[in-house]
Amino acid sequence: MITYAQLTGVDEDTARRVLVAARSIAPGVDRLEGEPAKDAVAILRAVARELLPTRGSRHISSQGVATARVSYRDVQSAFTKEDRDSLRSLVGLGDSAGHPEGNFPKARPFKHVWPDEEYS
Incomplete structure (x- = not known):
């Protein structure tokens, strides 16, 4: 079981x-x-470290010098596509995009009005 304590190098809240x-x-x-x-x-851990406020971090959306302002992105933006795909593969989730899965009726009442390919 993974807990927040295993994500070392960042504070507990992060x-x-x-x-x-x-x-x-x-x-x-x-x-x-x-x-x-x-x-x-x-x-x-890599995602959590990305959230640390360091200069040039991908998590910082804008910086200012004169007024000393820094704007941060949300936590979800720290996960790259590779991170998301890797986590999904570890829990056994496939790619969500693709062809529909399931059983579809072959005979449809509107088949004569709007002919279409049959799904399997």
Whole structure:
């Protein structure tokens, strides 16, 4: 089981926010064990470190010098497409895009009005 304490190098609040965001991307990621859990922790640590306020960070959306202002992006933006895909693969979720899955009726009442290919 993955906990916020395993995301070292960042404060507790950031670690918790990253873990919650990871759950929305890949449900069940915090219940992984063994090698998959170690892989997930490595990904989540990298994401959490990306959230640290360092100069030039991808998480900073804008900076100012004269008024000393810094604007940060949300936690979800710290996850790259690769991070998201990797976490989904660890919990066994496939790519959400693709062809419809399931059973579709072959005979439809509007088949004569609007002919179409039959799905299998």
